[in-house]
Amino acid sequence: MRPDDANIAGNVHGGTILKMIEEAGAIISTRHCNSQAGEPCVAALARVERTDFLSPMCIGEVANVSAEITYTSRHSVEVQVNVMSENILTGAKKLTNKATLWYVPLSLKNVNKVLEVPPIQYTRKEQEDEGKKRYEEQKLDRLETKQRNGDVIFPIINPDRQTKEPHTVGYSQSSLIHLVGPSDCTLLGFVHGGVTMKLMDEVAGIVAARHCKTNIVTASVDAINFHEKIKKGCVITISGRMTFTSNKSMEIEVFVDADPFVDEPRERYRAVSAFFTYVSLSKEGKPLPVPQLLTETEDEKRRFEEGKGRYLQTKAKRQAQMQQAAQQ
Amino acid sequence: MRPDDANIAGNVHGGTILKMIEEAGAIISTRHCNSQAGEPCVAALARVERTDFLSPMCIGEVANVSAEITYTSRHSVEVQVNVMSENILTGAKKLTNKATLWYVPLSLKNVNKVLEVPPIQYTRKEQEDEGKKRYEEQKLDRLETKQRNGDVIFPIINPDRQTKEPHTVGYSQSSLIHLVGPSDCTLLGFVHGGVTMKLMDEVAGIVAARHCKTNIVTASVDAINFHEKIKKGCVITISGRMTFTSNKSMEIEVFVDADPFVDEPRERYRAVSAFFTYVSLSKEGKPLPVPQLLTETEDEKRRFEEGKGRYLQTKAKRQAQMQQAAQQ
Amino acid sequence: MRPDDANIAGNVHGGTILKMIEEAGAIISTRHCNSQAGEPCVAALARVERTDFLSPMCIGEVANVSAEITYTSRHSVEVQVNVMSENILTGAKKLTNKATLWYVPLSLKNVNKVLEVPPIQYTRKEQEDEGKKRYEEQKLDRLETKQRNGDVIFPIINPDRQTKEPHTVGYSQSSLIHLVGPSDCTLLGFVHGGVTMKLMDEVAGIVAARHCKTNIVTASVDAINFHEKIKKGCVITISGRMTFTSNKSMEIEVFVDADPFVDEPRERYRAVSAFFTYVSLSKEGKPLPVPQLLTETEDEKRRFEEGKGRYLQTKAKRQAQMQQAAQQ
Numbered sequence: 001m002r003p004d005d006a007n008i009a010g011n012v013h014g015g016t017i018l019k020m021i022e023e024a025g026a027i028i029s030t031r032h033c034n035s036q037a038g039e040p041c042v043a044a045l046a047r048v049e050r051t052d053f054l055s056p057m058c059i060g061e062v063a064n065v066s067a068e069i070t071y072t073s074r075h076s077v078e079v080q081v082n083v084m085s086e087n088i089l090t091g092a093k094k095l096t097n098k099a100t101l102w103y104v105p106l107s108l109k110n111v112n113k114v115l116e117v118p119p120i121q122y123t124r125k126e127q128e129d130e131g132k133k134r135y136e137e138q139k140l141d142r143l144e145t146k147q148r149n150g151d152v153i154f155p156i157i158n159p160d161r162q163t164k165e166p167h168t169v170g171y172s173q174s175s176l177i178h179l180v181g182p183s184d185c186t187l188l189g190f191v192h193g194g195v196t197m198k199l200m201d202e203v204a205g206i207v208a209a210r211h212c213k214t215n216i217v218t219a220s221v222d223a224i225n226f227h228e229k230i231k232k233g234c235v236i237t238i239s240g241r242m243t244f245t246s247n248k249s250m251e252i253e254v255f256v257d258a259d260p261f262v263d264e265p266r267e268r269y270r271a272v273s274a275f276f277t278y279v280s281l282s283k284e285g286k287p288l289p290v291p292q293l294l295t296e297t298e299d300e301k302r303r304f305e306e307g308k309g310r311y312l313q314t315k316a317k318r319q320a321q322m323q324q325a326a327q328q
Numbered sequence: 329m330r331p332d333d334a335n336i337a338g339n340v341h342g343g344t345i346l347k348m349i350e351e352a353g354a355i356i357s358t359r360h361c362n363s364q365a366g367e368p369c370v371a372a373l374a375r376v377e378r379t380d381f382l383s384p385m386c387i388g389e390v391a392n393v394s395a396e397i398t399y400t401s402r403h404s405v406e407v408q409v410n411v412m413s414e415n416i417l418t419g420a421k422k423l424t425n426k427a428t429l430w431y432v433p434l435s436l437k438n439v440n441k442v443l444e445v446p447p448i449q450y451t452r453k454e455q456e457d458e459g460k461k462r463y464e465e466q467k468l469d470r471l472e473t474k475q476r477n478g479d480v481i482f483p484i485i486n487p488d489r490q491t492k493e494p495h496t497v498g499y500s501q502s503s504l505i506h507l508v509g510p511s512d513c514t515l516l517g518f519v520h521g522g523v524t525m526k527l528m529d530e531v532a533g534i535v536a537a538r539h540c541k542t543n544i545v546t547a548s549v550d551a552i553n554f555h556e557k558i559k560k561g562c563v564i565t566i567s568g569r570m571t572f573t574s575n576k577s578m579e580i581e582v583f584v585d586a587d588p589f590v591d592e593p594r595e596r597y598r599a600v601s602a603f604f605t606y607v608s609l610s611k612e613g614k615p616l617p618v619p620q621l622l623t624e625t626e627d628e629k630r631r632f633e634e635g636k637g638r639y640l641q642t643k644a645k646r647q648a649q650m651q652q653a654a655q656q
Numbered sequence: 657m658r659p660d661d662a663n664i665a666g667n668v669h670g671g672t673i674l675k676m677i678e679e680a681g682a683i684i685s686t687r688h689c690n691s692q693a694g695e696p697c698v699a700a701l702a703r704v705e706r707t708d709f710l711s712p713m714c715i716g717e718v719a720n721v722s723a724e725i726t727y728t729s730r731h732s733v734e735v736q737v738n739v740m741s742e743n744i745l746t747g748a749k750k751l752t753n754k755a756t757l758w759y760v761p762l763s764l765k766n767v768n769k770v771l772e773v774p775p776i777q778y779t780r781k782e783q784e785d786e787g788k789k790r791y792e793e794q795k796l797d798r799l800e801t802k803q804r805n806g807d808v809i810f811p812i813i814n815p816d817r818q819t820k821e822p823h824t825v826g827y828s829q830s831s832l833i834h835l836v837g838p839s840d841c842t843l844l845g846f847v848h849g850g851v852t853m854k855l856m857d858e859v860a861g862i863v864a865a866r867h868c869k870t871n872i873v874t875a876s877v878d879a880i881n882f883h884e885k886i887k888k889g890c891v892i893t894i895s896g897r898m899t900f901t902s903n904k905s906m907e908i909e910v911f912v913d914a915d916p917f918v919d920e921p922r923e924r925y926r927a928v929s930a931f932f933t934y935v936s937l938s939k940e941g942k943p944l945p946v947p948q949l950l951t952e953t954e955d956e957k958r959r960f961e962e963g964k965g966r967y968l969q970t971k972a973k974r975q976a977q978m979q980q981a982a983q984q
Contacts, residue, residue, distance in 0.1 A: 003331040003838040008388040027718055031744040040745040060843045062683050088687040089696040089764070108745070166419075179355060182510040182659040187716045206390055209416040233515045235355050259359070331838035336889040502891075504832040505862055510659035534833055534891050538915070561664040563830075563862050587866070 001061050007205070007215065009281070012057040014218025015201025017083060017097055022048075022194030024067040025079040025101040026186070032069055032077060033105035036118045042186050043103035045193030045226050046076060047138055051099045052220045056285070057085040064093075070100075071131025072117045077103045078131060101193075102138060111188050111229075138223075145225045168294045172210040174203055175239035180232050191230040196256055196272055197221075203240040204252040204276035211242055211250060212290050214280045219249060222310070224274040228258070235259045236271070243275070244307025245293040250278045251307045275310065329389050335533075335543065337609070340385040342546025343529030345411060345425055350376075350522025352395040353407040353429040354514070360397055360405060361433035364446045370514050371431035373521030373554050374404060375466055379427045380548045384613070385413040392421075398428075399459025400445045405431045406459060429521075430466060439516050439557075466551075473553045496622045500538040502531055503567035508560050519558040524584055524600055525549075531568040532580040532604035539570055539578060540618055542608045547577060550638070552602040556586070563587045564599070571603070572635025573621040578606045579635045603638065657715050663861075663871065665937070668713040670874025671857030673739060673753055678704075678850030680723040681735040681757040682842070688725055688733060689761035692774045698842050699759035701849030701882050702732060703794055707755045708876045712941070713741040720749075726756075727787025728773045733759045734787060757849075758794060767844050767885075794879075801881045824950045828866040830859055831895035836888050847886040852912055852928055853877075859896040860908040860932035867898055867906060868946055870936045875905060878966070880930040884914070891915045892927070899931070900963025901949040906934045907963045931966065 005016045022045060029043035057063060064084040071078035083097040107113040122128045164170040176199070184195045201218055208216040230236060237257045244251040256272040280288040295301045333344045350373060357371035385391060392412040399406035411425040435441040450456045492499040504527070512523045529546055536544040558564060565585045572579040584600040608616040623629045661672045678701060685699035713719060720740040727734035739753040763769040778784045820826040832855070840851045857874055864872040886892060893913045900907040912928040936944040951957045 027744060031718075031742075031747070034745045035747060042745075062687075086687075088683060089690045089698075091687070091691060177352075177355060179351060206416065210419075213417045213419065235359070335835075502833050504834070505830050505859070506832070507663075507858065507862060530835065531833070534835060537891070563865070 015198035018197040019194035029103035041105040049100035208278035343526035347522035357431035369433040377428040536606035671854035675850035685759035697761040705756040864934035
């Protein structure tokens with residue numbers, strides 16, 4: 001991990017880690033989908049499950065990324081990626097991330113054709129059943145968000161931040177534009193999912209830092225669905241706004257919109273959206289209290305309540321897991 | 329802004345800022361030129377007006393770049409770009425740059441065909457008249473430099489620096505070569521103007537640092553005309569030599585020459601040239617006196633006098649502006 | 657491997673591969689040297705043995721880099737690195753490189769202090785004996801080049817290429833300058849050996865392309881000794897000149913000189929030098945004849961003869977190895 005991978009406090013950006021995770025996932029699933037004679041294909045990221053950042057990674061540490069295919073359906077591959085940070089001076093290793101990604105093989109010759117996935121062998125029958133359950137759950141969630149995305153009204157991100165009061169939504173909202181170049185893309189000429197996630201994390205981090213004016217780090221990212229491909233030459237706009245704050249965390253909603261402005265007559269479209277959770281850290285790395293988000297409009301108040309719902313649900317789920325772990 | 333965007337003292341390179349400015353300009357003008365049904369096109373940088381670096385930007389700050397189209401002629405677009413540095417911890421913001429760029433739309437299908445620009449609407453009649461005046465002025469200047477460039481004799485930059493006395497022109501002159509890769513290029517396969525400017529600033533900065541052996545920063549860049557496109561796969565040579573020093577500033581002339589060595593039989597050609605002004609800063613960020621440039625040959629003496637002329641002219645213009653501002 | 661890692665013909669630059677090799681070597685040897693309680697240290701590259709590029713790597717392929725410690729002396733570590741290219745669409749794998757690197761552990765607290773290396777366990781006694789032999793040989797060669805470097809006269813690379821005839825030494829010679837930034841450096845603030853090698857290969861490639869004006873690729877690099885560290889903030893000048901051509905190959909000598917220009921009163925010094933061998937390829941990837949180098953001065957003729965000596969020696973060694981392999 002190099003200085004450019006990290007913030008000024010030396011913590012590696014969550015986005016840098018997400019990009020590595022996706023790279024590993026794309027390699028292992030493309031390799032698997034081409035392992036039998038047939039039409040050559042490239043695995044495209046369809047979805048990332050909720051991901052927690054368990055411990056920070058620092059400049060000078062070595063990231064060990066390992067990936068394993070854990071389930072295959074007819075047209076998709078589930079990959080489990082683990083990231084360990086290793087301090088090669090002390091030998092200390094820590095698990096920093098466990099992520100689950102779903103890929104779909106697209107034909108190299110016809111990018112709109114989804115190919116079949118060679119099935120993997122399971123050592124135990126339960127592995128297949130559990131995988132199938134995860135598959136059905138994510139499929140449902142993908143369908144639901146796709147429908148929701150259809151109705152989406154584009155956020156009016158008001159760049160007139162200057163006139164806003166600190167701690168309001170308008171004060172910290174941010175956006176950046178990026179011209180998609182060749183190094184951002186797969187062999188098919190579409191943006192790597194990891195590149196998109198890195199940019200999303202960058203915007204979310206700026207929103208969080210503007211809100212609390214301290215050193216901030218990514219704590220988690222909720223499930224992200226990649227419904228639409230983004231082509232080389234597009235300009236993408238990545239916008240972030242804070243939706244909710246608890247005592248020690250901030251939730252930021254991030255949108256990726258693509259303008260296929262040159263060679264296609266198509267309109268701007270919503271490519272991806274996701275919620276990032278950030279925490280604020282003191283110089284010693286301890287969590288700091290977060291200033292409460294001031295909501296002004298009805299929409300902001302509604303989104304705050306929805307964010308609170310997600311926060312409480314995640315908290316309850318984590319407590320249940322801990323109890324379960326304690327009982328075992 | 330990341331560590332790699334800046335020098336060791338933490339000041340962001342002028343070239344990094346110029347590259348961002350040009351990216352914003354290219355996006356907004358390409359988007360505008362494709363806003364009406366017609367042949368798809370990419371906006372190519374034709375000229376950057378003189379640009380001052382008003383205050384330094386530092387590692388960890390967020391750059392806010394905003395761009396607006398301020399004038400359109402039949403075949404060109406004028407873009408005004410403002411850059412603010414924002415310290416997201418303190419909330420402090422400063423204007424670091426105001427730049428004016430001219431773009432020309434080139435057809436995606438035939439790169440030598442200049443397309444028509446959709447006209448913009450002006451809120452006041454004077455905006456159009458003032459824009460037209462700026463358009464005529466820059467057109468004249470472009471023609472003039474084009475003619476001058478025709479006669480240009482290639483500078484013989486003698487790298488035998490070892491044997492040179494400190495503070496001579498030969499002692500600090502520098503050059504670098506760069507192989508134009510895919511990420512340097514637009515969809516048309518030509519180098520982004522911003523990439524060229526970043527490399528030019530890099531060479532100018534090394535010349536300045538070799539001359540005064542202190543921390544140096546870009547103070548301004550004079551108008552730059554882009555007469556010739558540079559294609560992917562070219563090797564470009566960027567050479568810089570000091571032309572003039574005042575008490576507190578250095579003027580460095582930078583040339584960009586292109587060798588289309590692989591697929592074209594064409595000769596090396598001069599692609600761009602410009603003057604960069606640098607200042608030397610103490611560790612506290614205060615301007616330091618600059619050692620006087622020692623001129624040896626007749627050419628060096630002539631260039632020194634020409635540089636002095638430009639320096640005095642800029643100084644007079646700035647004083648006139650300040651008086652005008654004081655009177656208002 | 658991305659578009660930016662390769663030339664326009666799609667072949668990954670030798671320098672990109674050398675950089676990966678060195679990164680792997682630095683990680684494994686730093687990890688090993690810190691594996692016992694004691695002063696923390698960073699492994700610094702001291703030497704790379706002659707390296708052949710056995711088969712080309714292409715955009716879209718995955719590089720598999722594996723590293724193993726094969727010998728330890730009291731103060732140095734020998735690392736063997738293998739690079740395989742993997743086409744994840746076809747599953748085809750090829751060995752592209754086998755490299756041997758020597759590292760020395762430097763104390764994190766005092767960069768001039770060389771620490772002791774924990775010994776490794778050998779499975780067979782011969783492994784240790786053979787390692788010791790390799791250790792003695794490289795030590796001798798390092799001493800010899802160090803002495804030679806002491807007497808080195810800085811090459812006067814005349815950039816007045818315009819006036820030179822094609823295929824002369826002066827026509828293709830090239831140089832670039834690079835400001836050493838934070839991402840180029842290890843935790844100790846010194847340039848990674850791999851970064852230096854990547855820049856050296858870049859210059860060598862431009863010299864080769866200027867000479868034969870075709871698609872060229874790195875065929876091999878002779879042993880490189882790293883006598884002097886290069887510090888963050890230095891400007892380094894990398895210069896290359898062609899020394900010898902056979903029917904199908906070119907030898908290019910590359911020098912790295914460092915100017916510690918800001919905070920140190922020290923003079924420019926020679927940091928590294930090496931010979932790169934390039935071959936010219938047709939569009940179908942077949943080796944092409946190389947135009948003979950035209951030597952003009954006595955020095956150029958002497959260097960040509962020396963290059964011829966190295967070429968014949970390598971050729972003889974390779975034939976001996978092939979005979980040996982055939983007999984086994």
